[in-house]
Amino acid sequence: MRYRSRIFLLCSVVLAAMYGYGEQAAGQANDQKPKDQELGRQESSPEKHSAEELPRFNASSTLVLIPVSVTDASNRFVLGLQKQDFHILEDGVEQTVINLSGEDTPLSVGLVFDRSGSMSYKLQTSRDALAQFLKTMNAQDEAFLIDFSDQAEVAAGFTNHPEDIESKLESVQPGGLTALLDAVDMALHEMKKAKNPRKAILIISDGGDNNSRYTSGEIQSLVREADVQIYAMGVFEPSIFIGMTPEEISGPRLLAEIAEQTGGRAFSAEISSDLPSVAARIGIELRNQYVLAYSPKNRDKDGKYRHVEVKVSTPHGLSALKAHWRLGYYAPTQ
Numbered sequence: 001m002r003y004r005s006r007i008f009l010l011c012s013v014v015l016a017a018m019y020g021y022g023e024q025a026a027g028q029a030n031d032q033k034p035k036d037q038e039l040g041r042q043e044s045s046p047e048k049h050s051a052e053e054l055p056r057f058n059a060s061s062t063l064v065l066i067p068v069s070v071t072d073a074s075n076r077f078v079l080g081l082q083k084q085d086f087h088i089l090e091d092g093v094e095q096t097v098i099n100l101s102g103e104d105t106p107l108s109v110g111l112v113f114d115r116s117g118s119m120s121y122k123l124q125t126s127r128d129a130l131a132q133f134l135k136t137m138n139a140q141d142e143a144f145l146i147d148f149s150d151q152a153e154v155a156a157g158f159t160n161h162p163e164d165i166e167s168k169l170e171s172v173q174p175g176g177l178t179a180l181l182d183a184v185d186m187a188l189h190e191m192k193k194a195k196n197p198r199k200a201i202l203i204i205s206d207g208g209d210n211n212s213r214y215t216s217g218e219i220q221s222l223v224r225e226a227d228v229q230i231y232a233m234g235v236f237e238p239s240i241f242i243g244m245t246p247e248e249i250s251g252p253r254l255l256a257e258i259a260e261q262t263g264g265r266a267f268s269a270e271i272s273s274d275l276p277s278v279a280a281r282i283g284i285e286l287r288n289q290y291v292l293a294y295s296p297k298n299r300d301k302d303g304k305y306r307h308v309e310v311k312v313s314t315p316h317g318l319s320a321l322k323a324h325w326r327l328g329y330y331a332p333t334q
Contacts, residue, residue, distance in 0.1 A: 001020040006209035040104070042315065063293045066325055067229060068310050069285050073319035077288040087311040088294055099293040106140035107286060108158070108194035110187040110228075111165065113172065113190075114205035116149040120174040122235050122272045126204050127169045129233060129275035133202060134162035136283025144190055145169070149176030150211055152180055158193055166295065177211035181219045184258065188226050200264065200286055203232040204275070207255040209314045216254060223261050225330055231282045232266040233275055263326030296331075 066088065070078045083100040111130055119126065137143065145156040155168045186211075187201050209216075223230060232255035253331050256266040266286075267278045298306070310325040 030312040049164050055181055060218070062295055064296055064308075064329060066292045066294075066308060066310065068290045068292055068325040069288060070290065070312055071322050071324075075127075075161045078321060079284065079288060079314070081290070085313045085315075086290070086292055087291060087313070089309040090294075090296055090298065090306050092307075092309075093297055095294040095297060097294050101293075102289075104138070104287050105198055106138065106196040107142075108191065108196040108199045109137070109141065109143040109286075110191050110199075110201040111143055111145045112152075112183050112187050112201060112203040112205070113145060113147045113155075113169065114149075114178065114180065114183075114203075115147050115174050115176075116178040117175050118178060118206055118208060122206070122275075123172070123174050125235075125272035125275050127166075127172075129204060129279040130169060130202075131166055132276040133279040133283050134165060136280065136287065137162055140196070142195060144187075146187050146190065147172055148179050148183035149174075151179055152186045154186065154190060154203045157190075158195070178205070178209050179211040180205055180207065180209040180254075181212035181214040181216065183212075184219050184230075185214055185222065188222060188228065189276055191226070191228055198291075199228045201228055201230045202279075202282060203230065203255065203258075205232070205234060205255065205278075207232070207234050207252055207253065216257070220257060220261055223258055224328065226262075228262060229286075229326070230262045231264040231285075232256070232259050233278050233323055234266065234268045235270075235272045235275060235280070261327060263324060265324060298331070301332045304331050305329070306331055 014054065024171045067144060068086070072078050079102055081100075081102075083097050086097050086100065088095045088097060111133075113126065115123065134143070139160065142158045142160050143162065143165055144158045145168055146152055147155045147168075153173070156165055157160055159165065184201070184203070191199055191201065234252060234255050252266070252268055255268075259266040265282075267282065269278055270293065292310070296306070305328055306324065307328045312321045312323045314321050
């Protein structure tokens, strides 16, 4: 009862089922384990493209939009915060939050599915994980599917029917090398066909790339320019052992670095049976985000990357809140 005056701030707290996972957010790991919760449901080889061909997350002459998710000390999502509870800094200069939206708006989602040989014993659980994620989608949402091994392919274009995606997943067979970075590039270009303003890419992989034409640095540069949040699910060995390839060792870091740039996160599971709960949590996070709008004080149209920092004021009597957001955007050039 002592905190009744602040209860109106917490109009919804969602607890996602998950255990044994690690998460990457704003450069720090958080391996806290929330309790279980049941959730109900609401072709060709890739061509290499230059960064200039991709959509940029630019400031217009008016507003910059930054999606933000907020969690408490128990890793539960916190809704009901007000505009004055947020502070945005761009290159260290505080900005004025003009508008805040917490509505569940339609999503365009790209699913990037690893079917390489290293995923063979994880394949069915990976299918189950994506099926769990698809259950969180609404009628206005749309999704596409890219699967990859030696090469990436668009297995299913944008559709409003999750069952079409699930049908394609059932026919996927494992084998071959891992062209993860090429698959991310293909997903960024497929996302240009999206109908909804909110966009996300979900990668399910062990993270080890050994057959892409792109490098990690090139892809990280491209995702910084794209108006897309990237989330990743991975099953990794709990410890490094003799015989592991360099790609398997670097897999978790690679996925985390790609996701972090976009304001998304990378979740890992030590056993494949954790994947469906991880997928459910990502679906819930996408449904429980704020979108902050501000007009940048720096009006220079110099095309430079602007670093963004979001701070959340913690109401009196509540545990510390954590925010996860897109780390920046490119200014317009004209």
